[in-house]
Amino acid sequence: MYKIATVFIIILFFLSACKNNKANEIKQSATTDSTQLLPVIDMLIVEVNDVVKTPYYLYKISQNENEKNKKDSISLNREEFKKIVEPLIQINLIDKKGSKNFTETIFLDLSTHSISIIHTPILKSNNIKSITTLLNDETKKLKSIYIVTDNTNRDTSITTNYFWKAEKSLTIAKIVTYKNKQILSQKNYINWNDVAYK
16 A cells, blocks of 8 residues: 555656646747847948948938928037937847747838838837838848837827938938827938938
8 A cells, every 4th residue: 555655646746747847848938939030120220330430421401390391401410310310229129038029021022122021019018110121132231121119108199200211311200199189290301321312
């Protein structure tokens, strides 16, 4: 009887250990996602660094959409430029634990000869609503990045659209809505190498 009880206890202990190991394996596979996302923010950082270190003439044209005829143009120094792009280069597609913050969709756009990469946040609370990146379908070089952010604070919502034109310019369009009524729409165009715009 003693031997049977001992064998039974050993079997129970073995089954319990196997169950715990299996649970740990499942938990680990759920938190460690080996799938990589295309490093579009790293591509953007390379572009930003190029603008900062190259002696381009940087200038900004501002326009309030409520006053369409009024435009202001000022030159920018490197520090001002870095502050403007700071929110973009701080975006993390993958968190510190290696988990993805965004889903990724990639497709070939034959009409524009581009590879389109769309990143959409997994959590709705993320203020980054979408990141759309276009690469040249032959060279795989960056063509553009379009980022939409939305910051809501009580009754006020600020939607900002960033359009980065690779090696050329950055356009920022901001819409401020208060109590479901648009009250301000502003556009800033930052140029360093966009000859087509001049």
